Amino acid sequence: MNELSSLALTDPVAQMTPPDFPSNELVRVSLLRSLAILDTDCEERFDRVTRIAQRLFNVPIALVSMVDANRQWFKSCIGLDVRQTPRDISFCGHAILGDDVLLIPDTTADQRFADNPLVTGAPHIRFYAGYPLSLGDGIHIGTLCLKDTVPRRFSEQDLQLLRDLGEMTSQELRAVAAATSDDLTGLLNRRGFLSAAGQALELCRRAASPVAMLYCDLDRFKQINDTFGHVEGDHVLRVFAGMLRSTFRSSDIVARLGGDEFVVMLTNADPATVEAAVRRMEAELAAHALQSQRGYALGCSLGVMSFDGANLPGLDAMLAMADENMYAVKRKNRRHRRHRRHEDNTPG
Numbered sequence: 203m204n205e206l207s208s209l210a211l212t213d214p215v216a217q218m219t220p221p222d223f224p225s226n227e228l229v230r231v232s233l234l235r236s237l238a239i240l241d242t243d244c245e246e247r248f249d250r251v252t253r254i255a256q257r258l259f260n261v262p263i264a265l266v267s268m269v270d271a272n273r274q275w276f277k278s279c280i281g282l283d284v285r286q287t288p289r290d291i292s293f294c295g296h297a298i299l300g301d302d303v304l305l306i307p308d309t310t311a312d313q314r315f316a317d318n319p320l321v322t323g324a325p326h327i328r329f330y331a332g333y334p335l336s337l338g339d340g341i342h343i344g345t346l347c348l349k350d351t352v353p354r355r356f357s358e359q360d361l362q363l364l365r366d367l368g369e370m371t372s373q374e375l376r377a378v379a380a381a382t383s384d385d386l387t388g389l390l391n392r393r394g395f396l397s398a399a400g401q402a403l404e405l406c407r408r409a410a411s412p413v414a415m416l417y418c419d420l421d422r423f424k425q426i427n428d429t430f431g432h433v434e435g436d437h438v439l440r441v442f443a444g445m446l447r448s449t450f451r452s453s454d455i456v457a458r459l460g461g462d463e464f465v466v467m468l469t470n471a472d473p474a475t476v477e478a479a480v481r482r483m484e485a486e487l488a489a490h491a492l493q494s495q496r497g498y499a500l501g502c503s504l505g506v507m508s509f510d511g512a513n514l515p516g517l518d519a520m521l522a523m524a525d526e527n528m529y530a531v532k533r534k535n536r537r538h539r540r541h542r543r544h545e546d547n548t549p550g
């Protein structure tokens with residue numbers, strides 16, 4: 203290493219580097235929020251990990267940190283008396299960008315962190331080691347991390363131990379994810395929807411931003427099951443879930459409530475945006491009818507309700523209104539089908 207590059211690495215006046223956003227940021231944040239873990243109480247299964255980590259490594263600070271859109275929030279926290287810090291000064295925001303431990307043996311010798319306010323001021327972090335917590339598919343929602351107020355050496359054995367503890371924590375998070383998702387389609391289930399939509403609704407209420415609720419129920423799905431079998435019925439449910447995923451934005455909350463019923467909550471969506479999304483959905487269904495040669499058409503009844511940001515009702519009321527709207531559409535579709543059958547059977 204020449205003199206200049208060695209200076210650059212240790213230059214104490216170098217500017218702190220805020221963490222980049224990972225390329226899957228939108229999906230990452232919406233999956234994190236769908237866990238409904240943010241701003242919840244402490245839980246023994248996570249506190250156990252930080253207690254073990256603190257004892258094993260003999261550090262003053264051990265955290266299970268969730269990296270949210272603009273902050274890091276601590277699900278478990280030993281040694282700090284705050285539950286969150288801004289993301290742009292967080293170490294964990296950097297750690298979630300990699301697949302392995304981010305190790306900073308001495309923060310004052312690292313230009314990314316030397317003038318970080320968490321280094322120059324309380325809690326005076328001199329050492330950091332953070333392992334990314336993963337929901338799978340490269341979705342890193344936070345870290346298990348250790349901090350100390352003095353520089354430290356970290357051996358290969360220490361690294362392996364931290365990885366093992368981190369994997370244990372990821373498994374706990376994946377268990378939380380499994381309880382809120384639908385096995386067949388991978389969408390949120392009813393429970394996941396209620397918690398994710400409840401959180402999003404509170405945000406929209408605070409920002410007075412408009413919300414729409416879209417309730418979908420497949421038409422004559424029982425007939426597909428009865429005629430083509432349940433395996434084909436399951437395929438239809440997965441195809442429909444895929445259409446919802448590709449039609450709506452990643453900031454919208456899409457779920458299978460049960461059976462052949464699906465729901466989408468669109469956040470910050472004015473009526474024109476909602477209308478455009480419904481048109482896209484109808485176009486997807488029409489394209490599927492043309493392409494698929496499976497002996498049946500895939501149809502659904504859609505009930506849509508838009509709500510003004512200044513006057514948002516509760517989640518239950520929104521769902522009930524959209525459901526009622528969907529049934530009105532379903533009754534109309536049934537009458538339409540009966541009418542068509544009647545016309546087809548009438549000799550011309």
Ligand SMILES: Nc1nc2c(ncn2[C@@H]2O[C@H](COP(=O)(O)OP(=O)(O)OP(=O)(O)O)[C@@H](O)[C@H]2O)c(=O)[nH]1
Pocket residue numbers: 386419420421422423424425427431432433434435436439460461462
């Ligand atoms: N293949 C499959 N079928 C399911 C699943 N969950 C529920 N069902 C079936 O979905 C069907 C829903 O029937 P209905 O509510 O009468 O719906 P429908 O036939 O679409 O009737 P309309 O809504 O009036 O058009 C029932 O036959 C259930 O057995 C599932 O996970 N897989």
